[in-house]
Amino acid sequence: DAKTTQPTSMDCAEGRAANLPCNHSTISGNEYVYWYRQIHSQGPQYIIHGLKNNETNEMASLIITEDRKSSTLILPHATLRDTAVYYCIVPDPNFGNEKLTFGTGTRLTIIP
Amino acid sequence: DSGVTQTPKHLITATGQRVTLRCSPRSGDLSVYWYQQSLDQGLQFLIQYYNGEERAKGNILERFSAQQFPDLHSELNLSSLELGDSALYFCASSGLGDTGELFFGEGSRLTVL
Secondary structure, three states: OOOOOOOOEEEEEOOOOOOEEEEEEOOOOOOOOEEEEEEEOOEEOOOEEEEEOOOEEOEEEEEEEEOOEEEEEEEEOHHHOEEEEEEEEEEOHHHHOOOOOOOOOOEEEEEO | OOOOOEOOOOEEOOOOOOOOEEEEEOOOOEEEEEEEOOOOOEEEEEEEEEEEEEEEEOOOOOOOEEEEOOOOEEEEEEEEOOHHHHHEEEEEEEOOOOOOOOOOOOEEEEEEE
């Protein structure tokens, strides 16, 4: 899998936008970027994924740079329930986009 | 609720014992994945099954085995348990199409004493 680098932890005020960065400088042209989150000891939850275009769904937006070497997950109006560990994942397409390797992620804390 | 059901939720056993963890995927999902999450190692991919066949293998120990049955439920068997096997074991499923979206269950917490 292409290696990803994320900050270990971040804080964000409730109601503000949370911007979570991820570096994936070794990504190749056909590798997707996936984001999952894990709320304390619960099963990980899929958030969003993208290839080269920006993506938005009901949970978040994903901004991928033009060179695809980095991306940012944006939670537009963070709530206390968004406190979780966020994982940025670039799966190895040789194994399909389903063999996900979770790194250490970013621990996001939403501050009241 | 992801639609993935795992049992048991909690399990306490002794070293040397054998346990079986069960996973029922979302209705219609053909793929099942097993992950292990221990305190010091994060989420580790163990194994994937697709429609009854093993499809991908990760860092699964020889003492561990899994299978997927014709009704698509899966079981993870852990034998000769060691203290270090204490962890959360997650099952996930996915449907047709290579979208990469996995649906995880709530996990089975195994404690080996």
